[in-house]
Amino acid sequence: MELPTLDFSKFQSDSESERTELAGAIVDSFSKHGSVRLVNHGVPDQVVYDLFDWSERFFKLPLEEKMKIANERNPDPQRGWSYVGAEKTSKLNKDDLNGSTPDDLLDEKEHFDCSLPTDTDFPTKWPNEGDIPGFRDFMEKCIGILQNVGLQVLEAMEVGLALPPGLFVDRCTPPVHELRVCYYPPITKERMDEGKTRRTWPHSDFGMITLLFQDGAGGLEVEDRKHPGTYIPVVRGSPTEMVILISDTLEQLTNNVFRAGLHQVVVPVDMQKLQSGTLPERYSTTFFVKAGRHTSAGPLPQFVGPERPAVYKDITALQLHRHRVGKLYPAVHGEGNGFLEHDP
Numbered sequence: 001m002e003l004p005t006l007d008f009s010k011f012q013s014d015s016e017s018e019r020t021e022l023a024g025a026i027v028d029s030f031s032k033h034g035s036v037r038l039v040n041h042g043v044p045d046q047v048v049y050d051l052f053d054w055s056e057r058f059f060k061l062p063l064e065e066k067m068k069i070a071n072e073r074n075p076d077p078q079r080g081w082s083y084v085g086a087e088k089t090s091k092l093n094k095d096d097l098n099g100s101t102p103d104d105l106l107d108e109k110e111h112f113d114c115s116l117p118t119d120t121d122f123p124t125k126w127p128n129e130g131d132i133p134g135f136r137d138f139m140e141k142c143i144g145i146l147q148n149v150g151l152q153v154l155e156a157m158e159v160g161l162a163l164p165p166g167l168f169v170d171r172c173t174p175p176v177h178e179l180r181v182c183y184y185p186p187i188t189k190e191r192m193d194e195g196k197t198r199r200t201w202p203h204s205d206f207g208m209i210t211l212l213f214q215d216g217a218g219g220l221e222v223e224d225r226k227h228p229g230t231y232i233p234v235v236r237g238s239p240t241e242m243v244i245l246i247s248d249t250l251e252q253l254t255n256n257v258f259r260a261g262l263h264q265v266v267v268p269v270d271m272q273k274l275q276s277g278t279l280p281e282r283y284s285t286t287f288f289v290k291a292g293r294h295t296s297a298g299p300l301p302q303f304v305g306p307e308r309p310a311v312y313k314d315i316t317a318l319q320l321h322r323h324r325v326g327k328l329y330p331a332v333h334g335e336g337n338g339f340l341e342h343d344p
Contacts, residue, residue, distance in 0.1 A: 001224060001226075001232050002232065003029065003033055003035055003036060003037050003222065003232065003234060003243075004025065004028075004029045004033075004036055004037065005037040005038070005039060005237060005241070006022060006025050006026060006029070006036060006037065006038055006039070007022070007038075007039055007040050008022065008038045008039070008040055008041040008042065008152075008153075008156075009040035009041075009042075010022040011023060011026075011152065011156050011159075012042065012152070019156075019159060020159060020160075022156065023156040023157070023159035023160035024160045025160075026153070026156050026157065026160055027156075027157060027160030027161055028160075030157070030244075030246055030258050031257075031258065032225065033222060033223075033225060033232075033261065034204075034222065034223070034225070034245060034246045034258070034259050034260060034261030034262065035222045035234075035243060035244060035245045035246065035261040035263070036243075036244050037234070037237065037241055037242070037243055037244075038153075038241070038242045038243075038244060039237075039238065039240070039241055039242075041149055041242045042145075042148070042149045042152065043145055043146065043149055043240070043242065044145075045239075045240045047142060047145060048213055048239065048240040049239070049240075050138065051142060051181070051213065051285050052213075052215060052283050052285070054135055054138055054139070054181075055181040055182075055183065055283050055285065056183075056283065057132055057135070058112055058127070058132060058135060058181065059110065059112075059181075059183040059283075061127060061131060061132060065127060065128065065131050066081040066083075066127070067081070068127075068128075069081050069125035069126065069127055070082070070083070070125075071086070071113065071125070073086070073329045074325075074329070075321075075322035075323070075325045075326040075329070076122055076322065076325070077113075077115070077122045077176070077178060077321065077325075078113040078178075078180075078325065079113055079114065079115070079122055079123065079124050079125050080112065080113065080124070080125030081110070081111075081112050081125075082110060082111050082112075082113070083110055084107075084108060084109060084110045084185065085106050085107060085108070086107075086110070087107050087109075087111075087328045087329075088103075088105065088106075088107065088201075088327075088328055088329075089107050089200050089201040089202075089203040089328070090102075090105040090107075090201040090202075090203075091327040091328060092201075092203035092204065092324065092327055092328065093201075093202060093203065104196055105196055105197075105198075105201060106196060106197045106198075107197075107198065107199070107200055107201065108184060108185065108187050108197055108198070108199050109182050109183065109184045109185075109199055109200060109265075110182070110183050110185075111180050111181060111182040111183070112180065112181050113178055113179070113180045114126070114136075114139050114140075114143070114178070114179050114180075115143065115176065115177065115178050115179070116140060116143055116144075116175060116176075116177070117140065118174070118175070119175075119176050121176075121293070122176075139179060142179060142287075143177060143179050143287070146177070146179065146211055146287040147175060147177050147287075147289070149211065149242075150177070150208075150209060150211055150287065150289035151169050151172060151289070153209060153211075153244055153289075154168040154169050154172070154208060154209065154289070155168075155169055163302060164302075167300065167302070168208065168250070168253070171208070171253070171291045171292060171295045172208065172289060172290065172291055172292065173292050174292055175290075176290050176292065176293055177207075177287065177288060177289055177290050178207075178287070178288040178290060179285070179286075179287050179288075180285070180286045180287075180288070181283070181284075181285050182282075182283065182284045182285070182286065183281065183282075183283055184199045184217075184219075184265065184279075184281060184282035184283075184284075185281055186278050186279060186280060186281050187199070187278070187279050188276070188277070188278050188279070189267060189271060189274055189275070189276055189277045189278065189279065190276055192266070192267050192279065193267075198264060198265065198266055199219055199265035199266065199279075199282065200263075200264055200265040201264055202223070202231075202262050202263070202264040203262065203263070203264070204245070204246075204247060204248055204251075204260035204261060204262055204263070205245060205247040205248065205260070205286075205288060206247055206248050206249065206288070206290075206320065206321050206324045206325070207247045207248070207249050207250075207288040207289055207290040207291065207317075207321075208247055208249050208250045208253075208289045208290060208291055209244055209245065209246060209247055209250060209289045210244070210245040210247050210261075210286055210287065210288055210289070211242055211243075211244055211286070211287040211289065212242065212243040212244070212245065212284060212285070212286050212287075213240070213241075213242060213243075213284065213285045214234075214236055214243070214282075214283075214284040214285075215236070215239075215282060215283045215284065216236055216239070217268065217279070217280050217281070217282035217283075218233070218235060218236070218268030218269060218270065218282075219265045219266050219267060219268045219279070219282060220233070220234040220243070220263065220264075220265055220284075221233050221234060221263060221264050221265070221266060222234055222245070222261055222262065222263045223261070223262040223263070225259075231264065231266075233268075233269045234263075235269065245260070245261035245263060246258045246259065246260050246261045247260050247261075247288070247289075248260050248320060248324060249290070249291050249297050249317050249320060252297045252298065252299065252311075252312040252320065253291075253297060253298075253299065253300050253303070254299070254300070254303045255299035255300070255303040255304055255308060255310060255311055255312065256311055257303050257308075265282070265284075267279060290317065290321075291317035292317065293316065293317055293318035293321075294316050294317075294318065295316065295317050296314050296315070296316060296317075297312070297315055297316060297317045297319070297320045298310070298312055298313060298314035298315065299311065299312055
């Protein structure tokens, strides 16, 4: 089984029938898989290539320079650089409500998070301009480009579900979206096979949707919902292909009509049967389309009824975010889990 690959230019065309057909196909894939692959999505090819180039330059900065902009380990939106092993994505398994996941499961990646300059509540920690000239300008430009595409995907979902225009899109103001670049260092197959380390453990993201680009190293997988606990490899079809994942806020807004896309990064398909070897370094970029922080992340009226009672509390998107990030850093406590059925 493979994720569908859809041509998003059809939604950007003047043909109403093409727009409606593409919107329906996106909704269908999200319903079945929590994810979809898009080509001709509107992000210029050169921008995607440049994203990987700038990522490589950033992660090759001296350690002491990256440490100057280290992300603070708290439940707030992450800003700046996080070292290899800083996160514990194994703690983001939403089925693990009693916290029984072992503490010794490690993530083998480092990453950098940034947002727009208008996000003054949680400003980005940028590297010194003299150390990597042009990095900040490019990343902020990318946020603007990716924001436009992300909102168009949400608009397509509104069309595909015959919802009022703006029902999802209008909840993404003011813009507090986040751009993350990730680096996965080389790691031996033997270490991965020990079972204590993955590049990323199964988890879902926190916002509305996630836009993802990956290099050719492989290893990304999404859950096969026909067979829970098993995963579908997402092998990159082209260098500029975009993967879209449903995230937690949209799951709550739709009262589980759309379930967040569970995904992980493991041993690539072409290495899984090998007894030994070294996984090559890997780069990826994720753009988190976020709801406004004070926007309710509780179920929308369109998704609640006698046969589908509300499952989630009326908490804000920021409260949901802080709860989820608090699990990444076990020493830090979040703010309520948002589930009605699990209230004390």
